Amino acid sequence: MTTQTATPLGKKPRLMNKRSGISALERERARTGRLMILPAAILVIVVLGVPIGQAIYRSMEQWNGLTATWIGPSAYTHAFSDPTFWRVMENNALLLIAVPFAVLIPLGIAFLLNEKVPGWKVFRSIYFMPTAISWVVIGMVALRFFAQAGPLDSIFSAFGLGFLHPNLLSNQHQALLAVGITFVWSMVGTNTIIFLTGIATLDPSLSEAAQVDGTNAWQRLIHITMPQLRRFILFSSMLTMISAFTALFSLIFVMTGGGPGYGTTTLEFFIYQNAFGQSDFGYGALLGVVLFVIMAVVGLIQLRLLRVDD
């Protein structure tokens, strides 16, 4: 998105004065430009950039917020040999299973909306509305929904499955499923909007030509429509993955507090627990660095993949 644009102002003067130096107008332009980016640059460097450096340094310390002793890079090997760390990472990995659902369900919904049945705009607003409410509120309702004798229980009973008593949240190995379902539900609005935008960019003539050639609807979906939506599917998958790793703090805080046991403790929640629950700031910082590295890798992959089809 950076390259396709018009030439910046003053490119012409530079070409003309290649040898004789830069014109006064261009000097003023550059000076004004530098001044105008300064506030944004300072804000980002001071509040986001410096702390990530501090986090890397502090991750190699035994640090309780007041006194610190240097450990060095062995802090990482020590952390990686801790089974609890891997238990938490396993939760993150399991949450990734929710990503395809959180992408494909909205994709289907977007196609459904795109049929433009009378009143579809109202439905679009309804599906999109949960995007506006906080994870705290969503978690609060989800907690009751999955509770013993809660609505989910009643739904199971109504279908004659009452004996199952799906009390997900009280089971260390099932609570994450409840978090995952809630997560998929919350992503529906955002991803549906992304796909609706994507479907609007489709070139109908391609599909029509394929129809004339005698292909069926399924073939057209797989070979014509989906490739055109590739960019949007990628974007929404990445967004969903990033959300799964970094946006669920409030949901977990309200729904499970990370439990039962470590059942729903993900990396981002583990950071909070260690730092602000147990004053182990050094270990918290280390976990933060691990999370940052994972997100940076995801980001680089995204950049790479999105650029390829440019």
Added chain:
Amino acid sequence: MSTSVETSPLKAPMLSVDAQRAAMRRRRRLRTGLLLALMTLIAVVMLYPFFFMIVTSFKSENQFLNGTGGFSLSSWSQLAQALPWAHEMLNSTIVCACAIVIILLVSTTAGFAFAKLRFRMSNYILTGIVAAMLIPIQSIVIPLYINAANLHLVNSYFGAVIIYAAIGTPFATFLMTAYYRSLPDEVIEAAIIDGAHYFGVFRRVALPMSVPALVTIAVLQFIQIWDDLLVGLLFLQNPSERTITVGLGALAAGRTTNIPILMAGSLVSAIPAILVFLIFQRFLTTGLTAGVSR
């Protein structure tokens, strides 16, 4: 969409035109009905939490626990005592407004400079700022907290406002840069020839043209900051400064067992963001898809 008109031309002569049309209409109506039913089912799933909050908030605690019907205003009359929502919503509004103003100021100026006043290294600086979007807040929250504590900025609006502003700046700058790049250079060149300064061109020409983008950023940021828990939880711990979402989170973590009161509080806290959403839905859509559409 297209399948309903796929009547095979070979069979056509066998039916009268009228009968054929009637069959087509019937099929189309059946299809519409099925689609509507499916869409309604999804709507029920998406609206369920709102329904649950509303219904539960109008029950007394006993009515809720016993699962009996009935209507009670008791949770609403006790709400203000459990959750000082009016004061906390005022806090939310102050924090949101200040952070959004800062975000708009720094992102519009920077966006204009990156798009129209490019200078040596400016593209690298832009990449650096946009890359900061990848820093998860959880990764920096510990150093941030210690830094803020050292500067006595914990439990002041100012600390939280600066952090929210910084978190929102990379995306806003990205959006504004893309927006200003789409403005034709001629508009600015003309103003410069007329003797305006570059900053004057930004303030009097470019800025007024970018109102839709400003609204998009403001709406996105409002919802994000209003709904945030983590930063508020750590940097606005005092009940006197805490935002509504933090108040609600604290109430839930305090294991308040009165669920109708919790639901009434949830509902109240969600109303402003929902209103903003309903009014500015169009702008929100643009903002969310800005990352893909070229």
